[in-house]
Amino acid sequence: MKILVCISNVPDTTSKINFTDGDTKFDTNGVQFVINPNDEFGLTRAMWFKEKQGATVHIATVGEATVEPTMRKALAIGADEGIRINAVPTDGFFVAQQLAEVVKNGGYDLVIAGRESIDYNGGMVPGIMATLLDMNFVNTCISLEVDGDTATAMREIDGGKEKISTSLPLVIGGQKGLVEETDLRIPNMRGIMMARQKKLNVVEPIDATKATTDLKFDKPAPKGTVKLASSVDELVTMLKDEAKVI
């Protein structure tokens, strides 16, 4: 089985979010970039397929050279090879088209992407990619088993979960649950050294449609001071008469 894991390079979850250039760009100053958490669960599940079922695992990222440290980390975790599409990922439709091209040229059986990146939260790349490639697609995937050409997945739905049966080739939008958080891997020294030798191919983007443009950004208005109640009675009165929420 040949697996492609799509990796997004995102600000660490603890990052403070600021904007620059007249609030038209995300301010990367002092921000540490990491593998998108939803992708990391997918990468770890891919490692399981590699170790238990003999799969080959490639990673792909749309980004400029600055994303390579994040890609090297994914290679250090155990991916075999990397593909960097040399473009700025400003739009989900554009990114999906670039990744679809990689899938088409690479002949992958299974494509694992995170259900969304934690920066722009588009949540569209895996679904658009699957549709462009006419591959089966399961979103918000929380478990995945593959037996030959048959795949059994669990997806999270509102208020529960749904068991899905489908076949390869398959694209999934994965998330926490694909593996437990405790099973996520921290690259060891051997992995880091080996990652330096692994192939990281750089390809130029194809001509693709850009569907959206983020014109500007802003932050939520600052919060007022919390009103503290001295008793449960007072709290209930505040919620009932002032906030009118109960």
Add this chain to the structure above:
Amino acid sequence: MAVLVYTESENGKFKKNAFEVASYASEVAKQLSTTVTAVAVNAGDNESLGTYGISKVLNVSDDKLKPFNAKAFANLIAEAAQKEEAQVIIVSSSADTKFLAPILAAKLSAGYVPNVVAAPESTDPFTVKRTAFSNKGFAHTQITTENKVIGVSNNAFGVVENPTSAAVESFAPSLEDADFTVKSVEVDKVVGKATIADADIVVSAGRGLKGPENWTMIEELADVLGAATACSKPVSDLGWRPHGEHVGQTGKPVASNLYIAIGISGAIQHLAGVSSSKTKVVINTDPEAPFFKAADYGIVGDAFEVVPQLIEKLKEIKAQNA
């Protein structure tokens, strides 16, 4: 050229978000000086959509569409859009809709903007405000394609009555076997309980509860309020509660009217997940807990003392109003 809206239903009844997206679509149609057509699948009482400004309902009745199938639903909505010559399609932010929307966008070569929190800022060019950076910011996004798919964030726009008369028309989309290669085998869903996605009130608890055995009082409080239950990340990591209840940046976002956080200190990732909630209430023993800085109301106290009192008080109010 109408605006098209997909109005979601469950067991033959429209979901609450159906009326919210209908209201939103009605506002978009007003800005574009056109009408709204809704697509409803296996739903009853289609005329009720008229209350929210829908003038036409394309009613699909097909057992093959029970249960939900993302590709088939996306294809039928795309077909409806072509039939109505609709270039703007409005959908919700439910798990099912977020599954189908990218497929729909790809089918129509449409720009898709999810998590939209307000009526369009402009329709020419088409610009909307959406959440980004896991609710730590907003983006003002312009859609540059002819077709557009807008995903409305839960509870962001609200339900707005705008009575009109909804004409119901049968619609039989041309579905193919290839639409059903992803098959639902089994659905495991809590029935009759509010879900985090569409609950007005969410009661959430953290490690301050000390163990899963103490969730009985959280569930009782949620029952009294008609709320959904949720939890912090450490609680789901410890296996005290299912992953589906984990609220935060790598879990679920919450956009309820009232979010009650009990024994949750308020890590930055958790606060990002709840920042779209309108009123936030914190119950915590530690007055320095970061959540107090993000909350509207709070009480410094032990959950094991405060929550039972709160349940009793709310029961009293409920009995008085019965």
